[in-house]
Amino acid sequence: MLRIDIITCLPGLLEGPFSHSIIKRAIDKKLSSIHIHNLRDYAFNKHKSIDDYAYGGGAGMVMMPEPIALCIEALQAERTYDEVIYLSPDGETFSQSHANALALCHNLILLCGHYKGVDERIREHFITREISIGDYVLSGGELAAAVISDAVIRLLPGALSDESSALNDSFQNGLVAPPVYTRPADFRGHKVPDVLLSGHAANIEDWRHEQSLIRTRQRRPGLFDESDPS
Ligand code: ADE
Numbered sequence: 001m002l003r004i005d006i007i008t009c010l011p012g013l014l015e016g017p018f019s020h021s022i023i024k025r026a027i028d029k030k031l032s033s034i035h036i037h038n039l040r041d042y043a044f045n046k047h048k049s050i051d052d053y054a055y056g057g058g059a060g061m062v063m064m065p066e067p068i069a070l071c072i073e074a075l076q077a078e079r080t081y082d083e084v085i086y087l088s089p090d091g092e093t094f095s096q097s098h099a100n101a102l103a104l105c106h107n108l109i110l111l112c113g114h115y116k117g118v119d120e121r122i123r124e125h126f127i128t129r130e131i132s133i134g135d136y137v138l139s140g141g142e143l144a145a146a147v148i149s150d151a152v153i154r155l156l157p158g159a160l161s162d163e164s165s166a167l168n169d170s171f172q173n174g175l176v177a178p179p180v181y182t183r184p185a186d187f188r189g190h191k192v193p194d195v196l197l198s199g200h201a202a203n204i205e206d207w208r209h210e211q212s213l214i215r216t217r218q219r220r221p222g223l224f225d226e227s228d229p230s
Helices: 021-028 063-078 096-102 120-125 142-153 200-219 222-227
Strands: 002-008 033-038 052-055 059-061 082-093 108-111 129-132
Touching: 002 096, 021 033, 021 142, 059 063, 059 120, 063 108, 063 120, 082 120, 082 142, 096 142, 129 142, 200 222
Parallel strands: 002 033, 002 108, 082 108, 082 129
Antiparallel strands: 052 059
8 A cells, every 4th residue: 555645735736636547546446545735734824824035035935844844744743654755856857767666665745846946954854855757847846746646556556457567668678668559450541560460479579579679769769778787
């Protein structure tokens, strides 16, 4: 069972991503649970504020440390967390290997940043890992938290109806996936490759592997270097 606690000041943004398809089914099957915490519930001053001006001046607000600390501490008082992850464009770039590692955890906290980000002391004293989902800036960490949760939950044993299919995903073996086809065998004169209709399992497997290699070389040559242990 993987429990994910997401701390956000925009809980409404996270209502959709977990209510459909594979992720919903995994939650219904109790393989995972998602708990959304509204940071404003931990605002402690009389204005219920969660952000404030940056010391030193400049445009943009900074997320105050106290509400975040109170929320994380309340969660940590209940259970031990494997990681407290801050979603930020300057974190490590998320990859399939992060997803594989996080799928082995039991309890995760994901903290969504906003505005100019969180007070540095939260990053220093509460956060165990910082993750970016790519080299672009989102308006907040919520969509990144949804991406990471999705990539991790679908890997949990039992989440996919065909157990082998997560292993065949692009990136799982350092290659991108081969092309796939369904009926009709002839779509407007465009034919499905004969080997896939042959019923010869070994030839089909060889063809798929070869296609993966060709595609990886064409589209993502860098993957060969990254997976090269030498
Ligand atoms: N918050 C804003 N941009 C982000 C990104 N690229 N990844 C993770 N969190 C973010």
